[in-house]
Amino acid sequence: MKTLNATFFALSDPTRRAILARLALGEATVTELVEPFAISQPAISGHLKVLESGGLISRRIDGSKRPCRIDKKGIEVVDQWLAMMRHALAKNYDRLDQLLTDLQHNENDAKGD
Amino acid sequence: MKTLNATFFALSDPTRRAILARLALGEATVTELVEPFAISQPAISGHLKVLESGGLISRRIDGSKRPCRIDKKGIEVVDQWLAMMRHALAKNYDRLDQLLTDLQHNENDAKGD
DNA sequence: CTTGACTATAACAAATTACTTATATAATCT
DNA sequence: AGATTATATAAGTAATTTGTTATAGTCAAG
Numbered sequence: 001m002k003t004l005n006a007t008f009f010a011l012s013d014p015t016r017r018a019i020l021a022r023l024a025l026g027e028a029t030v031t032e033l034v035e036p037f038a039i040s041q042p043a044i045s046g047h048l049k050v051l052e053s054g055g056l057i058s059r060r061i062d063g064s065k066r067p068c069r070i071d072k073k074g075i076e077v078v079d080q081w082l083a084m085m086r087h088a089l090a091k092n093y094d095r096l097d098q099l100l101t102d103l104q105h106n107e108n109d110a111k112g113d
Numbered sequence: 114m115k116t117l118n119a120t121f122f123a124l125s126d127p128t129r130r131a132i133l134a135r136l137a138l139g140e141a142t143v144t145e146l147v148e149p150f151a152i153s154q155p156a157i158s159g160h161l162k163v164l165e166s167g168g169l170i171s172r173r174i175d176g177s178k179r180p181c182r183i184d185k186k187g188i189e190v191v192d193q194w195l196a197m198m199r200h201a202l203a204k205n206y207d208r209l210d211q212l213l214t215d216l217q218h219n220e221n222d223a224k225g226d
Numbered sequence: 227c228t229t230g231a232c233t234a235t236a237a238c239a240a241a242t243t244a245c246t247t248a249t250a251t252a253a254t255c256t
Numbered sequence: 257a258g259a260t261t262a263t264a265t266a267a268g269t270a271a272t273t274t275g276t277t278a279t280a281g282t283c284a285a286g
Contacts, residue, residue, distance in 0.1 A: 005127050012125030013274085014118050017194075024201035030233060043275055045234060064232045064283040075198060078191065081130075085188055088137035126244085143263060156245055158264060177253040177262045228286090235280075243272070254261070 003055060007077045010054030015039070016047050020056060020070065027069045029062075116168060120190045123167030128152070129160050133169060133183065140182045142175075 010016055019033055030048065034041045048068060051057045056074030059066045123129055132146060143161065147154045161181060164170040169187030172179045 004130070005125075008121065008130070009125045012118075012122045015274090017117070017121070020198065021201070024198055024205065026205055031231085039274090040276065041233075042235080042277085046274075049234095064281095066233065070198075070202060072202075075195065078195060082188065082191060082195070085133070085137055085183075088134070089183060089185070092137065092139055128244090144261085152244090153246065154263075155247085155265080159244075162264095179263065229284100230286100231284080232282080233280100234282100236278085237276100239274100239276080241272100241274075244270090246267100246269080248266085250263100250265070252262085252264100254259100256257105256259085 003077055004081060006050075007054040007056065007074045008081075010050045010056050010074070011078070013047070013050075016051055016056075019044070019047055019051065023057060023068055023070050027067045029065045029067050031065075033068065116190055117194060119163075120167040120169065120187045121194075123163045123169050123187070124191070126160070126163075129164055129169075132157070132160055132164065136170060136181060136183050140180045142178045142180050144178075146181065 011020075015037065018037065022028060022033060022036065030041065030044060033048070034044045037044060048057065048059070051068075051074075052059065052071075054074050055071055055077060057068045058071040059068050124133075128150065131150065135141060135146060135149065143154065143157060146161070147157045150157060161170065161172070164181075164187075165172065165184075167187050168184055168190060170181045171184040172181050
């Protein structure tokens with residue numbers, strides 16, 4: 001459960017998701033990750049730490065470089081949460097109150113923020 | 114993209130995920146949601162607003178009550194992001210450098226925080 | 227062994243978040 | 257109408273987050 005917190009928290013920041021998207025194209029060192037992102041190197045290092053503790057990336061040691069790559073653990077955590085939600089939703093789907101709210105949902109059609 | 118931000122941000126808070134878990138059991142009004150959570154009603158209302166703007170819940174109007182229910186839009190957004198990541202990872206999986214880093218990953222085995 | 231590249235940490239400021247209590251608004255009930 | 261219930265908004269506060277610059281540590285190259 002703590003993992004879930006850390007993982008979703010890591011994903012909640014657009015810069016960190018952008019880092020993941022970059023990393024999805026292949027491994028990259030910290031310096032390589034700083035380039036496209038227009039924020040300082042320490043800021044990126046901080047994001048990487050958050051991503052790592054969320055199980056979304058891992059790092060190796062290559063001399064003085066620390067190449068980062070996507071770690072599937074984090075992705076699996078999200079996947080499991082999704083599956084859990086879908087399971088709970090499916091279980092409820094044939095309950096009467098859910099059906100009723102489905103019907104009533106129509107009146108909810110044009111609603112602003 | 115803005116939706117992704119809002120959705121993941123909404124999911125990044127444990128209280129909000131707990132609200133979703135409760136809602137997965139079926140619709141609930143704001144007052145019903147306040148009960149199990151030991152925080153004030155305005156705090157819950159704030160969380161609900163965040164969840165709604167992340168497309169994770171929707172609300173109907175029932176007299177003075179505002180029953181909340183899970184909205185699958187948010188879940189689909191997460192699902193699409195997952196699919197996108199998996200696709201990018203799969204595309205890279207047969208690239209040489211990825212294979213190399215896979216091999217080198219072994220030396221990364223026992224690494225603390 | 228000094229210099230330069232790569233990354234992490236410290237110290238601090240600004241913005242955001244998540245609460246709180248108090249209050250406003252709207253619907254329900256008597 | 258007056259009281260009660262259901263929810264939202266306002267104002268304020270403490271904690272957290274995200275960024276910055278400056279600096280330290282480690283490795284590589286000459």
